[in-house]
Amino acid sequence: MAIRIHIPTPMRQHTDGNAVVEVSGETIQAALDALGEKYPAITQRVFDNGQVRRFINIYLNDEDIRYLDNLETAVKDGDEVSIIPAVAGG
Amino acid sequence: MNRAPATINSYDERDVMSGFVRGLKCRLCGTTYGKEPLNFCTEDFGPLEVDYDYDAIRQNVSRDLLERRPDTMWRFREFLPIDGEPAVGAQVGGTPLIKADRLAEALGVDKLWIKNDAVNFPTLSFKDRVVSVALSKAKEFGFETVGCASTGNLANSVAANSAAAGLTSYIFIPADLEATKILGTSIYGAKVIGVRGTYDEVNRLCTQVAFKYNWGFVNINLRPFYAEGSKSVGFEIAQQLGWRVPQHIVVPMAGGSLIGKIPKAFDELARVGLIDDATCKVYGAQPAGCSPISTAVKNGWDSHRPVRKPNTIAKSLAIGDPADGYFAIKLIRESGGWAEDVTDDEIADAMVLLGRTEGIFAETAGGVTVAVARKLIEQGRIPRNEEIVLCITGNGLKTQDAVVDRLEAPTIIRPSLEEFSPLVAETPAAVV
Numbered sequence: 001m002a003i004r005i006h007i008p009t010p011m012r013q014h015t016d017g018n019a020v021v022e023v024s025g026e027t028i029q030a031a032l033d034a035l036g037e038k039y040p041a042i043t044q045r046v047f048d049n050g051q052v053r054r055f056i057n058i059y060l061n062d063e064d065i066r067y068l069d070n071l072e073t074a075v076k077d078g079d080e081v082s083i084i085p086a087v088a089g090g
Numbered sequence: 091m092n093r094a095p096a097t098i099n100s101y102d103e104r105d106v107m108s109g110f111v112r113g114l115k116c117r118l119c120g121t122t123y124g125k126e127p128l129n130f131c132t133e134d135f136g137p138l139e140v141d142y143d144y145d146a147i148r149q150n151v152s153r154d155l156l157e158r159r160p161d162t163m164w165r166f167r168e169f170l171p172i173d174g175e176p177a178v179g180a181q182v183g184g185t186p187l188i189k190a191d192r193l194a195e196a197l198g199v200d201k202l203w204i205k206n207d208a209v210n211f212p213t214l215s216f217k218d219r220v221v222s223v224a225l226s227k228a229k230e231f232g233f234e235t236v237g238c239a240s241t242g243n244l245a246n247s248v249a250a251n252s253a254a255a256g257l258t259s260y261i262f263i264p265a266d267l268e269a270t271k272i273l274g275t276s277i278y279g280a281k282v283i284g285v286r287g288t289y290d291e292v293n294r295l296c297t298q299v300a301f302k303y304n305w306g307f308v309n310i311n312l313r314p315f316y317a318e319g320s321k322s323v324g325f326e327i328a329q330q331l332g333w334r335v336p337q338h339i340v341v342p343m344a345g346g347s348l349i350g351k352i353p354k355a356f357d358e359l360a361r362v363g364l365i366d367d368a369t370c371k372v373y374g375a376q377p378a379g380c381s382p383i384s385t386a387v388k389n390g391w392d393s394h395r396p397v398r399k400p401n402t403i404a405k406s407l408a409i410g411d412p413a414d415g416y417f418a419i420k421l422i423r424e425s426g427g428w429a430e431d432v433t434d435d436e437i438a439d440a441m442v443l444l445g446r447t448e449g450i451f452a453e454t455a456g457g458v459t460v461a462v463a464r465k466l467i468e469q470g471r472i473p474r475n476e477e478i479v480l481c482i483t484g485n486g487l488k489t490q491d492a493v494v495d496r497l498e499a500p501t502i503i504r505p506s507l508e509e510f511s512p513l514v515a516e517t518p519a520a521v522v
Contacts, residue, residue: 009301010132045134054393054416055118055135059294064411067398084297085130086137086413087239087310 179222233306324355346418
């Protein structure tokens with residue numbers, strides 16, 4: 001078991017085409033850092049000066065991490081983390 | 091000014107067929123992309139926007155040319171991102187700009203107009219403008235299945251226009267939406283998915299669906315094209331005022347896109363020489379039960395703080411985490427405008443006021459716009475002696491529950507003069 005990070009389609013060019021990357025870590029931050037170790041190109045696109053960029057939302061099992069403990073949110077094996085660009089609505 | 095084109099003088103000009111779009115461009119870093127169904131930059135996740143060749147547009151448009159075309163949004167086709175003729179929604183737009191003298195008197199202002207998209211064709215909201223562009227583009231890209239996440243009006247529009255275009259549509263909505271808006275989607279044969287959650291949760295699910303199934307989602311992978319359709323509200327207002335812009339405009343805000351596209355339209359008209367000056371103060375309107383953008387403007391924040399559980403009768407504006415919030419805040423501030431929010435009672439009161447002064451039945455979002463305008467006028471933020479346009483974006487027949495308790499029930503009588511005449515004497519207002 002591991003934490004599964006889902007990569008949006010247009011960003012898979014930075015993960016060797018993988019839709020899901022399995023990593024380990026205790027928090028969202030640690031999991032994303034582990035993702036960055038495997039695929040450095042994705043990290044610089046998700047983070048800007050250590051902060052998640054403005055137009056990205058990160059979800060832990062369908063919950064926006066801004067409503068949890070943000071990057072410090074605890075994760076465990078089997079959790080699903082999704083990186084999702086903000087989209088318009090109406 | 092009226093710049094006559096050198097060689098172009100008919101509706102089917104050759105250059106229009108290939109369009110004036112260079113491609114897509116990131117709003118943050120400027121990275122460019124081709125014309126493709128992609129909504130965010132793969133460098134920094136910034137939203138993508140259509141990039142036009144304005145010098146070429148300038149050479150190909152004139153007031154006279156545009157005015158000779160049919161009165162639809164496609165009159166401004168050079169500024170819209172489709173190639174060739176619109177495949178979907180050829181009749182959309184061209185809605186009335188009404189001089190609203192009776193409402194002006196009620197609000198205590200001199201010059202007031204209403205842009206009335208409550209009567210936009212075919213589904214009675216401004217969303218038909220964005221959807222006709224998005225679905226025309228979907229056809230160009232070869233999508234056979236399209237979809238959207240919606241608070242209602244977009245659902246109606248995608249369903250109807252997809253049906254007319256022979257496209258299969260999947261519509262994702264919060265399950266607690268107004269019954270009329272659900273019915274007004276199902277009637278067109280759309281596959282309607284009610285999601286137990288907020289709009290933002292529906293939207294997140296839709297994005298995941300879009301990635302998995304590679305369908306044309308109007309507000310996801312087709313969004314850069316979709317959003318451009320909103321500019322037609324601004325083009326029409328400027329033309330209807332006699333090729334100029336108002337001093338003040340009040341716009342309802344949900345995702346924060348429309349409020350950016352109206353001034354963009356004014357800027358584009360000025361850029362190609364169709365109007366002299368695009369200066370207009372822009373005011374955003376939100377319901378108090380979901381006011382992330384107006385709250386940010388009033389507090390001087392650069393970006394909004396999301397509202398996790400919106401709670402308002404204005405469900406079409408109940409987007410707690412508006413994707414274009416950042417740009418809307420910036421735009422409002424730079425224009426010299428402001429933003430406000432109003433309670434459900436104020437919204438319903440304003441819907442009734444609009445109906446009784448102008449004969450326009452707007453949906454709850456229209457009540458938000460009118461009520462916010464009233465508040466801004468009373469605050470002195472909008473001067474009483476300057477020109478104001480209010481944007482009404484949807485029809486009240488879709489949100490009847492919001493006002494049903496405020497209206498007098500009909501008086502029931504037998505078909506007899508004997509019973510009717512006393513009513514006139516007792517309640518003269520009843521026969522007005």
